[in-house]
Amino acid sequence: MSSPALTYALTTSPNPLTAGLNDGVLTILATNNSGGVVTLQGMEITICTGTASNDLTNEPTQVTPILPTGWTISKPQTSSGAYTFVFTPPENKVQIANGGSLVFVLTNIVLNAQAGISQLTITEGSTSLEPYPTHIEKVSVYPASWSSITFIATPPQLPEPGDITLVWDGPQGATYQISYLDPATDAVINIPAQGDPPLSNNGTYPGSTNPPLYIGQTTVFTLTVTEEIAGTLFKTQSQQTVSVVPAPPQILTFTSVPGTIEYGSAPQTITLTWTTANASLVQITGIGNFTGAQAAQGSVVIPAPLVSTSYFMTASGETTPPATATYWLLCEGSTSNSFGNIGYWQNANPTEEWQVVINNGLEAFSVQTDGGGPGQTITIFLVLPSNLQIASLNSPNVDYESLLSLPYSSSFNPFTIYTFNAYSSGGVPTGVGTAWAIKFPDGTIAVVWYASGTTFWPYEDPWEDGLNVTFNWITYKAAG
Incomplete structure (x- = not known):
């Protein structure tokens, strides 16, 4: 069987889906990443029906599809334990350009009362690919108690680097872990760290015994909740993004060695030196551009002038406007x-x-x-x-x-x-x-x-x- 021509991504609402919910939503995003044009004559989506833990719903006729513009739905195909939605594009054919996508949504899903993992099968209809390629997505339906999982970051936005607080709440018996990327080291930071006591099902971090949680730039925090129930491992994640307005670039020092020139006994060269904060690029007009470590703290040797001369520096960072400074090297006599x-x-x-x-x-x-x-x-x-x-x-x-x-x-x-x-x-x-x-x-x-x-x-x-x-x-x- 050929591989699918499109790439698929499945999302749920709410997230996670929980047993007994009567208005679940599945969204399937189909994207053409093939590098060329893909032609489809149709699309089929099959869900598992019944009352077992691996069935999505026992009421498939209640499901309401939402289709791409111009697409139509044919009579569903039914079999024991399966229900197939058949979708047809306008004029029985659609061409999807490279990078283009289609969105199919299944709404009003009455989920089974049992938690478990169900299978969703996507079949592409294309005369150029026979037998028709299929793609399988796993749909997890969590215990009903998981519907109350919350994860909040306070404040959600900082005007400058500072401290934040994370608060969560979820079902008892599950394991909780918070992770984020430390931009200074590109290392993933896990809370709790290895060897630390586990997090409770509802809590606040940092607690009274923890140091402040300081972030210097926009950071994504991920709460991962896992629990094994009746041999099935359930896992869900919730993310919170804390936006940090980048600190503006600053020129901390801009000077020269020597600091003045005595007329008649001037050196052959001088050294311009500088230190900055939050700057990735330093430009000195007529001298050059400096990046990386040289932007943060640098120096350059240039010929000594014969008269008092100004040097203009621009320090650029993530925010605008850039910082500027004029340094005068004085020639005295x-x-x-x-x-x-x-x-x-x-x-x-x-x-x-x-x-x-x-x-x-x-x-x-x-x-x-x-x-x-x-x-x-x-x-x-x-x-x-x-x-x-x-x-x-x-x-x-x-x-x-x-x-x-x-x-x-x-x-x-x-x-x-x-x-x-x-x-x-x-x-x-x-x-x-x-x-x-x-x-x-x-x-x-x-x-x-x-x-x-x-x-x-x-x-x-x-x-x-x-x-x-x-x-x-x-x-x-x-x-x-």
Whole structure:
């Protein structure tokens, strides 16, 4: 006999079917998994009739079939202990494409009062397959007490990984086991574990002596109930799915070694490092993509930049949106120069001027004094090249995005950097920390601040001094 052309699956309602039930339902799903087109001239479904434990029903005429669209039912065929439903497709032939399926439902089944296992036989009618192939399904009818089996998971959905509780109830005398797949190890976890006391017919897990039942992702729990009755092993399963909203991806750290670059003594390379949570893919713009263990904790060695540079990371996981982070590797520098022969009685040369050069040799601005002397102050003027723009800052600690939105202009207010004490060669620097941003034509932005002013060569008479002025700076240029 040829093998069936279709693949069959049988489900029952309720599940399980129990003895004495008067409205049982059998659903037969027939699917074409052959890889080609299957042609059928009909279908027969035979059930066992009688009052024995291996008979499904003693009232077959009460069964009501539900057929695929266009199919019809012919006069049933009866014999001792069997009842056959004969189904015919439209125009006596139907073609089922690969992957297609047919559904046949038998409703209103009055089940026998005895528990047992009955046989259901499916016969395919096809002129290309003779004798006609058959397929047999087993239909289990459980003791009436099994109709009350319940299995509940609380809560059925978690907004994030957390603890759940399982509750069940069923007939006495049966054996109960709960199982689920641990996604961390791909191992099946059984409750109770080997060597632990058996579960009762009604209970809660975890109990008072059990640790919490924690799940990190959507998990299917299966309750299996088994019992041998009069030599027949009865087994049924009930499943509960607890949905867990996947935790969003997080970027825990994103930094570099070294953490800053000193202009003029930068290393050849730097190492970007990161740690994430719940991320399967890490992308660093312009650098590369990282998966698996490298997505969770990784590093990459890249050439050291010449200016402060941003690196943009995207961490993707099971949920959207992805996590993003921008890391700035700062390039810092310092430049100093001195004014000589200035003091309470002396005037600095107003034309004395010196350049402040930053950003890989580019001239940022020039410094010029107002002369100092009896006025007791030294005020500097910032002389900008025509292609640069400047903006005042309250502090040098400003992020790049804020620097971009500053109101830049071509002029800057002068400020006092040193005040002399009367009749003394000593004095105090003023305006320390005064900061400004300079925008270069190539998009680079330099943050500059007056770091210190110190005197040298102090004399008691005629109170002449030299003044050393130091500016610190950081340059920024976005990656790409």
